[in-house]
Amino acid sequence: MESLPRIDFVELHDLDRTPPVLRTLHTESIAFIYRLTDAAREYSVPLSLALRLGASHRIVDLCAGSGGPVPLIQRRLHREGVHTQVTLTDLVPNVRAFQRVQAANARVLPDCCSVDYESSSVDATDCALEGTRTIYGAFHHFPPALAVRMLQNAVDTRQPMVVVDTKRSFVYPLLFPFLTTLMVLISAPFQRNPLPRYLLRLVLTYLVPVLPFMMFFDSVVSFLRMYGRAELQRMVDGLSGTETFTWKIGVVPGFTGAQYLIGVPR
Template sequence: MNIRLQLFEFEDQPWFPHVIRQGMLDFLRFMITRLNAYEAAIPLLQELLERTRSSHLTDLCSGAGGGIASVQQQLTQRMGKPVQVTLSDLYPNLGAYEYIRHESGGAIDFIPEPVDATAVPESIKGVRTIFSSFHHFPPAVAKAILQDAATKRTAIGIFEGSKKSWLEMLLLWLFFPVIILVVTPFIRPFSISRLFFTYILPLIPLGIIWDGTVSLLRIYTPEQLRQMASEVQAPGYTWRAGRVGAGAGKYVIYLIGYPEES
């Protein structure tokens, strides 16, 4: 699937009810965590941390923080020292972030104020990451996110948990409606509103299927990511894009960038 269509996702709309958006993001976090979807990205993240002599990730566009706990644990194990993670978003999901911070024992923290990925404050440090969110941005905004990281000489890793294939689209349509109904009672933190908008008034399942379909169509291919990165004004900055992983739910499309050592 080499096409990219900039269709709309409900999750992106400012008017979209927060309770529905949060329910959709909580499901995404649950599935990414259960599938360990970003396992193949761990060596790339380790490379970025080692190149920048850092042990801190600042996650942008965190949504509900899907998979970040597993990423933090695996990096800590591989690097032999604690890796800290800070979550952030333009629309912070504070309930999910509080839960993740508690479950991680404080290894994962968050910024409660909105953070714009195209203009990250100088005070926010650490290797920047974006998981499952970069496709939300049209090319001009996506390029601005890369430019901001490069201008501030900060390493960044963009990761999409997908192979971007028509088979994934088919699996989404055929199996996800059932999966959503089965797993929703097990998503934490528990929420009555999530149950209501899943089983009584099924706005969360409808939103997930629609936004999931659009997400697959909006994900940038490695070739498109390379082209975008080549247009960023970043002397002394290295970019690399590609696909890693194998097996259902295990493919990752990535773009990493880091300043070259002086």
């Protein structure tokens, strides 16, 4: 599948006409799946490598959705003796979710590993915040021109960049959509929400299964949109000033198939 061209469909939760509450319920499900599957075990590897290469321990998480895996990665790195400060950002920030993540991490981590957030919109392709920029599970949402603009912005501002997505493989689109949909069905009663949204989640999961359908459809489309390692390399090679960065592209062995692109200023 690595040699096949990327197919740029549209995911349902990306559509402008998708109700914001549906988008929030969907991204909260994704965040819950990250916790359920301990994705941080493999997802922490690229960030740890970037930090060893000299990237800043101040982390600016782009496209953080409802919190994403980075706060979980921060906890894992802390157990390994690596301390980071995380700022959650998004083009349409879910401030309430960010506040819940901030409070949860404050209960289990000391002051050396803080979580804060930007309540205003942050464009991943034109970011002015300083720190190591991370984007987990969202890079494939950007068509090539915007993906290149995001990387170019990191080079122009001399900020390290860590991109993590799933590798291109025939196995993942055949297997993962069923697993993630099953997790949505199993996890709905256990997700913490204010009562009205909790009841809405149950209705849209079991009575009118909008959320399982959205997860299945978006999972299939996500894997069709993933960039291969050769495509990432072409992006890097075409950047202005690319020689001023050290770049690494690879895959973390394991269940998640975490593929990474790391760029650190020389």
